Amino acid sequence: MSTPYDLPTDLSKVKKFEWDDKxxxxxDLVGYGxxxxNPQWPNGAKIAVSFVINYEEGAEHTVLNGDLHSETHLWEAPGGSPKIQERAVNIESEYDYGSxxxxxxxxxxxxxxxYKYTLYAVGKALEDNPAVGISSVxxxxxxxxxxxxxxxxxNMSPEKEKAYIKKEIETIQKICGSPPKxxxxxxxxxxxxxxxWEVYKEMGIELLWDSDSYADDxxxxxxxxAEKDEPNPKGMLMVPYSYGSPPPLSL
Structure with missing residues (x-):
């Protein structure tokens, strides 16, 4: 069987997937069927459009952030091999343009x-240029x-990822005045x-939605x-993300 991916040749060294109940x-491949x-949008609207701006600049892979390698994602010529313990100044420059x-x-x-938008802000990017978050608010x-x-x-450990989640919440709260919902x-x-979900619960903050889904309109x-044994589970609201771009707005 051929594959376009560079997979390990010795599969005996690959850890087998194990389902984690936590x-x-x-x-869910059924959905609404x-x-x-009918979501009954306000004022009889037939469709709801959510504008988002992803703000990531300065928070990408770079040795300047203590990373092993440079970024290869979301620039004008994506792909290729990252530079190991070396700066990719052309990629840095493209991210700099965004900021x-x-x-x-x-x-x-x-x-x-x-038009109102949601700024999906990476904490490190806001630390480098807090004016973007302040202006948005x-x-x-x-x-x-x-x-x-x-x-x-x-490949990040759960403990390290939880620390990053907490730091992100605290960063947005410090710069923008309130934690992200x-x-x-x-x-x-x-x-x-x-x-x-776990970190928000531990910090006593309400998480209104998660958009890491592309599964529905x-x-x-x-x-x-984690709520499977709780008497009154709340669940999590998923607001699906879309890669579609809005029509251009004239200056």
Whole structure:
């Protein structure tokens, strides 16, 4: 069998997958079914459009952040091999554009046309340029979490990831005045959603939604594994993310 991926040749050294009752959410391939669901949007609206701006600049993989290698994700020529213990200054420069110029162009457009957005903010990016978060709040927009670093969390230990989640919440609260009520990783581990729910509960903060789903056109509820033995489980509201881009707004 051929594969485009560089997989290990000795599978005996690969740890077999084991279901984790604490962290693993079951898949739901049924959803709302044939007749779908009428969400009854306000004022009889037929569709609800949510604008989001992902703010990640400065929080990506780079040796300047103490990482082993450079970033390879979400730049104009993605892919290829990362630079090991070396700066990729062209990639850094493209991310710098987003923080120095690109984000402000978007914010000016949204404010001019009075369209509200959710800023999915990476904590490290806000620390490097807090004015982005401050301006968003000042102009009536929502600031939600995009994790503390814009990195892949797949191989991170649960303990370290929980520490990052807590640091992200504290960072947004410090800069923007309140903790994030929503969360979107984008590069999450199989444990991430359960860990986010767990940290919010431990900190006594309400988590209103999670957007690490692409599974539907409409919001939907899921059971949280850690609540399976609780008498009154609350579940988690999923607000599916979409890669679709909005139509351009004229200057």
């Amino acid at each position: 962290y693993d959410f079951p898949r 044939e007749n779908s669901f 120095r110029t690109g984000v402000w162009r978007l914010l000016r457009l949204f404010n001019k046309h009075n 000042k102009n009536g927009h929502d600031v939600a979490s995009h994790a503390y670093r814009w990195i892949d969390y797949a 929503g969360w979107y990783y984008g590069r999450l581990s199989s444990r991430s959603q359960a860990l986010v 409409l919001p939907y509820w899921v059971d949280v594994p």
